[in-house]
Amino acid sequence: MQDLSKILKFKFSWRTYQQKFLDGFQEHIKDEHLHVIAPPGSGKTILGLEILIRIGKPTLVLAPTLTIRNQWRSRLMEFFTGDNEFNGYSLNIKAPSQITFSTYQSLFSLSKSFNENAKEKLLAYVKKHKIETLVLDEAHHLKNEWWHCLYHLKEIEGLTVVSLTATPPYDSTATEINRYFSLCGPIDDEIGVPDLIKNGDLCPHQDFVYFSRPEEAQIQYIINYREQILNFTNRLIANTGLQEKLITSNFYTNPKESLEYIYQYPSFFSSVIIYLNSCGYAVNEENLKILGFSNNDVTFPSFTYEWSEIFLQQLLIDQRDNFIDFEDVLLPIEKEMKQIGVLENKRVNFVGDEVLYRNLSNSPSKLESIFEIVRNTDENLGDTARTVILADFIRKEFLNFEGSETKTLNKLGVVPIFKYILAKEATNTSLGVLTGSLVILHETAVVHLKQLLSIKELAVNPMDGSEGYVFIKVPNALKNKIAESVTQLFEDGVIKTLIGTKAFLGEGWDAPCINTLLLASYVGSFVSSNQMRGRAIRVDSKNPDKISAIWHLACLDPTAIDGGKDMEKLQQRFKAFTGVSLRGEVYISNGIDRLVLPLKWSETTDLSTINRDMLAKAQQKSVIGDRWNEAIKKGNILVRELKIPFSQDQPFAKTKRLHALNAGKYVMLEVVLGVSLFVPEFILKNMGAVLNKGIVQIVYLFFVALILGFGPKTFKALKLYFLFGNQYKKTKKIGKAVFEYLLNTKSLNFESNTAVINAEQNRKGTFSIYLKNASQHDSTIFISILEEVIAPIDNPRYLLINGNFIKRKLGIRNYYVVPKEIGKNKTEAIRFKKYWNKHVDGSKIIFTRTLEGRKELLKARFSHLKYQFEEVSQKAITWK
Known part of the structure; x- marks a missing residue:
């Protein structure tokens, strides 16, 4: 086996942030895991190659596509080989070499080819070829069936797993997120966007949101849907037949005889009590005593949609066999729910079905949003405007649209966007459409295209209803060449607004001149959107002063105070976008808070004012650049912190009076x-x-x-002292307990000896806690453990319980979780309790897998039902 470090040398000088990462990577690799976030433009592939060279063991590199696989090979040859020809690599997983570049699909196909005992044969194959390092590039691309192969490989003792990604899948389901991090491990390091901007590798930029309301028909559909659910819920609360069945059921009338059942289904039992309380029943005192309460010791929450879902999911689906005697009352309920559309595929969903939200995401009102953004950009940037609009679908059924009556353009897609802009602005000759199967240009652009292709004739067809625009028939032989030439026309300014699909322009396509990106995409995760977003914020050698605007679209649900699913999706997406604050205090952070949007939405919210302000801010290019420069000077590293929001109704300043x-x-x-x-x-x-x-x-x-x-x-x-001051102080104390435990036990490879706990509070009342002078790996571990301790109680193995009488009477939380990683065994849980008692309070520890423990767990969950569906804390990444 060749010594890679002697044969392969990086030809150039490392950028400052790259060198900083490489200096510390040996510490991270000690646990045979390295998980790195490196945004587009940071040289992720080159860093990955340097890492595998330094590790020096036979390596399998897995990429999501053949294009990216080939990119690994070309980067190796271009940046590392020098004069000596290196042939110790392979592109064929069936013929591995010292470095093998392949795809996730190829690994899956190899595993399938083994047929019987595929797992054992795959592991034997990897061991036979002595592969000891596994590099996972953009592992969030994995399809469900591909995970199993990688989990099998992780079982190989001594295998080092290196995970590189630009975008962790934060907007995926909890299951998918957990699966991703269990495969890749916690994040060890992150190359921050501020570092890249400071170094001149990315341009200053800002995210903006343009808001719209649904069409009248959509609004009426949503209102009718909500009214049906409200009426159904009212009928459910008035359903005496169901109530009589419940209050005479054995688990309710004889709770002592049904303890095991009650503790097995704590959420369902809670939902039954909350339902009966909403129906006006005085809750069985025996049930409350089982939980350790008296009648005046519990504050019952409302029977919300969330509790309704738990209640009916168990009755109608999950535990139907246990309620055979309920069939006469359950069947009519089930029938009504199916008619409304809240019971489909064996899942109860009161918040809203996918069809409802797909309607909003795909709302034609977004076409007007797109037009306003394009028009405003063209007016302000003139000939320098370079706008890319990304959609999910082409929608060729709208190609024959003519005229200016845009109501028939009722879906979002490449062709409807193109037609809508022309219907509003018929004189626009600088539009272009570029997809894998459809190319549309203005006649004036076709002349330039022929010159670039060095051909005299090109098959074109006039486009109905779009005067001056033509279809270009793309012969297979010229497919790539035409795409490159259309991109060149965009670079040259012949095309100022290019409309395409996320699939075609979202991967492998590059045009550094983009200064305005409009994401009209809603299908799939935000990961691909962030890939395209990364291209928009790359520097342009022809325009060193480039500053980009990235536009997101949101259609608000008029019946939801939080704005609905579009806003929820945006909030999830923004968790992975690190950017500068839009107004007010200058800072760099992830999350949508930096845009300073309304916390609550209603039909009276003035969207036009918000949109005008967004458009005006987007054109203040110099202000965006100045804010980045000012914010970058305030810090030198991205810090992971935990934010605990001020959640009272009174504004923080009024409640506190003092800072x-x-x-x-x-x-x-x-x-x-x-x-x-x-x-x-x-x-x-x-x-x-x-x-x-x-x-x-x-x-x-x-x-x-x-x-x-x-x-x-x-x-x-x-009460104010305990609820406010005590919460702040107690979180700091909990942080000290977690920090000292991690440091003194060296648990989870925590080694930041010089770290210091820091806590800050802003004027709105939200306070944050984080580690200073700690590695990214240790900061991530600390914040994850701390979040788990103070999060709403779910189903931990161990609980920490404080029985302080005064706090209990004031409604102060007395239950905290022993984190999952620490609570894997009793010894570590007791060790954690020692540090807890030293810094926090004299709590006792309870194992929740016994009957008595289940009782305490249910009591803990029931004591804090108000936390059940609230996000009481959230992770954030801030430049400090």
């Missing part, structure tokens, strides 16, 4: 001052009574007046 967590102190100060003024006033006013009635009676009256006058404020002061 630093002293709401309780403020109110207590009011009490003290009030009492100090009250005492002399009381004595002066009642001097005659003292002489007439005696001192004992006056003291009695004094304390009654004191309690009536200041008791409520005193109680409020205590």
Whole structure:
């Protein structure tokens, strides 16, 4: 076997951030895992090659496509081989070499070819060829069946797994996210976008959102849908037949005999109690005693859509066999739910079906949004405008559209977008369409195209309803050449707005001149959108002052206070976008908060003002650049932090009055001052009574007046202190316990000895906690563990319980989770408790897999039902 480090040398100088990463990578690789986020433009492939060279073991590199596989090979030959010809690589997984470049699909096909005992034969094959390093490029591309092969490979002892990605799949389902991170491991390091902008490898940029409302027909459909669900829920709460079945069921009437069942299905049991409480029933006191409560010790939440889903999912689907006696009341409910459309494919869904949200995502109102963005961009940038619009589908059925009546353009796609812009602006000659099967240009652009192709004739057909535009018949022999030439026309400005599909322009296509990207795509994950977004923010050697605008579209659900599914999807997408704040305080962070959008939406929200402001901000190129420069100077590293939001109804400033967590102190100060003024006033006013009635009676009256006058404020002061000040302080204490445990036990390869816990609070009340002077790997571990401790309680193996009477009466949380990784065995859980008791409080630890433990777990979950469907904390990435 050849010594790769002697044969393969990087020919050039490493960029500052690349060198910084390489300097620390040996620390990360100790646990045989390396998971790196490297945005487009950071040289991810070249870094991957350097890593496998330094590891120096036979390596299998897996890529999502043949194009990307070949890119690995070409980067190796171009940047590392020098004068010596290197032949120790292979592109064929069936004939591996010291470095083998292949695809996930090829690995899956190889596994399938083994037929019986495929797993054992695959492992034997890898061991036979002594493959000891596995490089996973963009592992989020994996299809479901491909995961199994990789999990099998991970079982090989001593195999080092290197994962490289530009975009972790944050907007996938929880199952998919967990699967991804269990394969790739926690994130060890991240090359930050600010580093690339600072180094001149990416251009300054800003994300914008253009909002629209659905068409009238869509609004009516949504309103009718919501009304049907509301009416159904009201009928469910009035369903005496169902209520009688439940209150006479064995698990409800004889809870002591059904403990195992109750603790096996805690969410269902909770939903039954919440349902019956909403129906007006005084909840069986025996049931509450089982949970450790008295009747006045529990605050019941409303029977929301979320609780309805749990309740009916269990009754109608998951536990139907356990409720045979309920069939006469369940059948009519089931029938009605299917008619409404909230029960499909054995899943209860009250929030809304995919058809409902697909309607919003695909709303034709977005066509007007696209036109306004394009028009405004052309007006402000003139000949320098270079706009790319990405859609999911071509929609060739709209090719025959004519005229200016755009109502018939009722779907989002390449052709409807093209037709809509022309219907609004018939004189526009700078549009172009480029997809794998459809190319449309203006006649004036065809002349230039022929010159680039060096041909005199090109088969074209006039396009109905689009004067001056023609279809270009693309012969297979010229397919790639025409795509390159159309791209050149875009570079040259003959085409200023290029419309294409995400599939065709989203991968492998490059045009550094893009300065405006419009994402009209809603199918699939945001990963591919981020790939295209990465191309839009690359620097352009011909335009060193390039500043890009990336536009996202959102159609708001008028019946949802949070804006609906489009907004939810955007919030998920923005978790992977690190950018500069749009207005106000200058900072760099991920998440949609940096755009400063309304927290609540309604029919009266003035979208036109928001959109005008977005368009104006998009044209302030110099401001965007200045904000990046100012923000970059404020920090030097991307820090992972945990944000705990201020979730009270009162604005933070009004509740606190002072900046630093002293709401309780403020109110207590009011009490003290009030009492100090009250005492002399009381004595002066009642001097005659003292002489007439005696001192004992006056003291009695004094304390009654004191309690009536200041008791409520005193109680409020205590509660504010515990709910606000204590939450902040306690989170810091929990952070200290987690940090000391990780550091002293060297658990999870945590080694940041010089790290310091830092906590900050902004003016809106949200506070954040993070580690300073820690590696990305250790910051990620710390934040993940901390988040798990304070997250809503689900089903942990171990619980930490504090029985403080005062806190329980004030509704303060007394239950916390021993994190999954720590709670794998009792020894580590008890060790964690030692650090918890040192820094937080004197809690005891409970194993939840016993009958008594299940009881405590259910009590813990039931005590904090208000947390059940709330995101009480969230991870963030901020430049500090």
